[in-house]
Amino acid sequence: MAARRIADEPAYVLHSYDWSESSLILETFTRHYGRVALVAKGAKKPTSNFRPVLLPLQPLRVTYTLGGEGHGEIHALKGAEWAGGHVMPTGDALLSGLYLNELLLRLLAREDTHAPLFDTYAGVVRVLATVDHEGEHGDALEPVLRSFELLLLREIGLLPGLDAETSTLASLHAAARYALVPEAGLRPALPTDRAALSGGQWLALQGALDEPARYTATLRAIATAEAPVAADLKTQLRALLQYHCGSPLLRTRQLMMDLQKL
Known part of the structure; x- marks a missing residue:
């Protein structure tokens, strides 16, 4: 059975922490699903497209697939794009x-x-x-x-x-x-x-x-x-x-x- 996919979801990164040498666990706040935990595999690699995007206080559009039973799990981040509109607060x-x-x-x-x-x-x-x-x-x-x-x-x-x-x-x-x-x-x-x-x-x-x-x-x-x-x-x-x-x-x-x- 194919994993359910959530696409183009408005989101913000609230916090991130190391999951492995190359990956991160993200705590995100999404508009339609609330606070969601995502694993961003390879996000710490210098060549990762995620590196300049997964920052706090930046409007994002994320795509992820649901893990396990689909509720309360850590899901797999598949894509993230900056939604634009403003720069990082200072x-x-x-x-x-x-x-x-x-x-x-x-x-x-x-x-x-x-x-x-x-x-x-x-x-x-x-x-x-x-x-x-x-x-x-x-x-x-x-x-x-x-x-x-x-x-x-x-x-x-x-x-x-x-x-x-x-x-x-x-x-x-x-x-x-x-x-x-x-x-x-x-x-x-x-x-x-x-x-x-x-x-x-x-x-x-x-x-x-x-x-x-x-x-x-x-x-x-x-x-x-x-x-x-x-x-x-x-x-x-x-x-x-x-x-x-x-x-x-x-x-x-x-x-x-x-x-x-x-």
Whole structure:
């Protein structure tokens, strides 16, 4: 029986590691099949057509054949082409993109389809590619990351509703302060909380997430917020993401902290 073939599938390389002296195992994020593991035989050879293509944060079209039972296996990469559109992000944008890749690796199950999230990720990578390269969109870096974090958590069912207290379902008061915490969801802020937002700010974010163009609306909502609001949102989302990722600390976050100490 001939192996089933997936052709011309939109994809990004999230991570790669050695499989043999000449081959690589790729963790990819595909539009129609989610996170897929592929073996790229001979990809490390100097003459391989894969060498200049299989890079992170680059839009690809891949062709592969399914291995074993076809689900949860490592499949055989048969072809990969750069889909064009933008260059590799650099500097802080590159590190931010690798951070997003690590989140997807930690939080997405293999071969669990998330087409809307794939489209959001592709949009984020396009923005990252303009940061530092053309000197544009530098101010958009933090809002872009926060927007993706929110949409990722929502897509995989780890973000509680932001329009009510999680435990009681009580409506939020616009002027009151609320904190998003891993163990309890959204609750009234305590004096010991490191960060919190007003009820009105949480409601605005929920409204943005409910719009049809969720990524654009969420990005706009965060970009127009005051700097302290964005900083407090970052603190809470990072804590929630680390909680669900488990130990150890995300490698890209540790690298960011180490670089800040230099």
